[in-house]
Amino acid sequence: MAKKEMRQFSKEEVASHNKEGDLWIIIDGVVYDLTNFADLHPGGLTVLLDVAGQDATQEFYGLHRQSVLTRLGPKYEIGRILGSSSQITMQKPGDISEVPFAEPSAWQGFCSPYYKESHFKFRTAVRKFMQEEILPEGISNEESGTTADAETFEKMGAFGLLACRMGPGPHLKGMSLPGGVKPEEYDYFHEMIAHEEIAGLGLPGYQDSVATGMVIGLPPVLHFAQKELKQKVVSEVLSGKKRICLAITEATAGSDVAGVRTTAKKTADGKHYIVNGTKKWITNGHHCDYFSTAVRTGDGPGGISMLLIERSEGLETKAIKTSYSPSAGTCYITFENVKVPVENLLGKEGQGFQVIMFNFNHERWFIVAGVTRAMRLVVEECFMWAQQRLVFGKPLIEQPVIRAKLAHMISEVEAVHTWLESITYQMTKMNYTEASKKLGGPIALMKLRCTRVATRVSDEACQIFGGRAITKTGMGRVVEGFQRTFKFAAILGGSEEIMADLGIRQAMRVYPKGARL
Numbered sequence: 001m002a003k004k005e006m007r008q009f010s011k012e013e014v015a016s017h018n019k020e021g022d023l024w025i026i027i028d029g030v031v032y033d034l035t036n037f038a039d040l041h042p043g044g045l046t047v048l049l050d051v052a053g054q055d056a057t058q059e060f061y062g063l064h065r066q067s068v069l070t071r072l073g074p075k076y077e078i079g080r081i082l083g084s085s086s087q088i089t090m091q092k093p094g095d096i097s098e099v100p101f102a103e104p105s106a107w108q109g110f111c112s113p114y115y116k117e118s119h120f121k122f123r124t125a126v127r128k129f130m131q132e133e134i135l136p137e138g139i140s141n142e143e144s145g146t147t148a149d150a151e152t153f154e155k156m157g158a159f160g161l162l163a164c165r166m167g168p169g170p171h172l173k174g175m176s177l178p179g180g181v182k183p184e185e186y187d188y189f190h191e192m193i194a195h196e197e198i199a200g201l202g203l204p205g206y207q208d209s210v211a212t213g214m215v216i217g218l219p220p221v222l223h224f225a226q227k228e229l230k231q232k233v234v235s236e237v238l239s240g241k242k243r244i245c246l247a248i249t250e251a252t253a254g255s256d257v258a259g260v261r262t263t264a265k266k267t268a269d270g271k272h273y274i275v276n277g278t279k280k281w282i283t284n285g286h287h288c289d290y291f292s293t294a295v296r297t298g299d300g301p302g303g304i305s306m307l308l309i310e311r312s313e314g315l316e317t318k319a320i321k322t323s324y325s326p327s328a329g330t331c332y333i334t335f336e337n338v339k340v341p342v343e344n345l346l347g348k349e350g351q352g353f354q355v356i357m358f359n360f361n362h363e364r365w366f367i368v369a370g371v372t373r374a375m376r377l378v379v380e381e382c383f384m385w386a387q388q389r390l391v392f393g394k395p396l397i398e399q400p401v402i403r404a405k406l407a408h409m410i411s412e413v414e415a416v417h418t419w420l421e422s423i424t425y426q427m428t429k430m431n432y433t434e435a436s437k438k439l440g441g442p443i444a445l446m447k448l449r450c451t452r453v454a455t456r457v458s459d460e461a462c463q464i465f466g467g468r469a470i471t472k473t474g475m476g477r478v479v480e481g482f483q484r485t486f487k488f489a490a491i492l493g494g495s496e497e498i499m500a501d502l503g504i505r506q507a508m509r510v511y512p513k514g515a516r517l
């Protein structure tokens with residue numbers, strides 16, 4: 001199809017359309033006829049009349065995100081200023097940002113020992129998919145509090161993204177993966193990128209809905225379920241047809257897993273467990289079909305077991321109102337005489353601790369990948385805002401105090417990301433046993449550092465964005481979401497205090513006996 005011919009206007013001609021009922025403006029050389037939009041404009045008519053007939057590029061970008069123009073611009077665009085050319089880059093789905101520090105350094109032209117061509121292709125493909133297929137629904141779901149619909153899950157499943165989030169392994173065999181990556185070359189760096197790109201949506205509740213529950217809830221099935229159960233559940237979940245979550249925490253047992261009180265008692269015929277108890281703060285639980293659940297089958301630490309429980313009679317979920325969007329489906333669960341086949345035992349009875357611990361390091365690493373990406377997004381937003389926001393007649397970034405804030409944010413985020421890459425590299429080289437032994441402590445300390453840095457990033461970003469940092473829509477959308485929710489990561493998957501203690505206790509274990517100061 002031939003490209004639509006753009007009409008050309010002189011600045012003088014545009015200047016004559018300068019009143020209510022006949023209102024044109026120019027943004028980056030493009031002429032918009034806002035006559036019919038003026039009454040609908042959320043910012044009101046008066047502000048538009050102030051710039052009617054004029055170039056309003058500076059004013060527009062001081063008050064709106066570019067996405068406003070992508071969404072509404074084409075409807076009101078009528079032509080271009082004669083001989084003009086665009087000065088502003090319109091972001092397209094999948095684009096890599098050129099804003100300094102907005103991407104890992106390897107994506108900004110620096111050398112890296114870690115990434116191959118397939119990682120670059122993978123990131124672009126996943127980002128394009130997320131921005132084109134998921135983001136529009138995500139923005140409205142985050143606001144309305146609804147979870148991602150079945151079609152979105154199946155789309156993610158068909159794209160291979162759900163399977164990619166489970167890391168390298170036999171579950172990828174025969175699959176076609178984003179960016180044409182071959183299952184046999186897929187590694188933890190690809191997985192890290194998959195988590196990063198989902199966190200890059202900047203929608204804390206919604207991005208958890210797709211599908212944090214699976215990332216932490218499916219591993220017990222993948223590694224400990226009996227063959228038939230595993231085949232059925234893994235294929236249902238990775239294709240996006242069913243949803244799963246991890247149900248460990250209770251109102252009285254958080255980081256202290258040994259405090260689990262939910263009981264599972266075997267029936268006299270030995271064919272079922274009868275489960276009674278509660279779970280709290282279960283991410284995605286409200287919309288899930290399967291629950292990988294910690295239960296008590298005996299006394300003491302050796303009395304914990306893991307069961308895969310299907311939503312069925314006696315199992316009820318109730319949404320919990322947390323600080324982020326109900327889209328995430330965070331819930332309270334009650335089990336009242338829920339009948340579970342003994343075949344649904346994950347691992348051995350009484351060895352639930354091993355099943356739970358199996359994925360803890362991976363969960364913490366995954367949290368760091370997501371939070372670090374979210375922090376980069378905040379850094380990018382702050383840098384861009386500071387460049388385009390005019391204060392006292394000059395861009396905000398001309399204020400040394402703002403540059404100092406950016407310097408602290410960037411230097412700390414870069415440090416965490418560099419550690420993340422280094423640990424990810426270790427994961428690509430070590431087998432599971434070696435990684436468990438050597439990486440548990442460093443991952444815990446990295447998570448601690450990551451969420452401490454998040455505290456500072458949130459603080460500085462709020463000061464840079466001012467009132468917009470506490471406003472859910474418009475320019476501050478991403479910063480507002482981050483400052484409202486970064487604490488989740490400081491608590492979930494092991495609190496900062498537990499992480500600090502674990503990191504040092506692990507180091508004490510390998511402390512050389514003969515070392516003296």
Ligand code: HEM
Nearest residue numbers: 032042043047048051056059060063064065068072474475
């Ligand atoms: C194609 C042209 C324009 C479109 C499609 C447009 C659209 C919008 C939309 C959707 C909002 C809601 C807030 C958001 O989502 O960011 C908004 C807010 C606003 N707009 Fe516009 N606008 C345009 C041009 C302008 C211009 C030229 C000015 C001023 C000179 C302006 C001033 C404002 C103001 C003051 C607000 C409220 C901002 C706030 O609450 O912080 N708009 N506009």
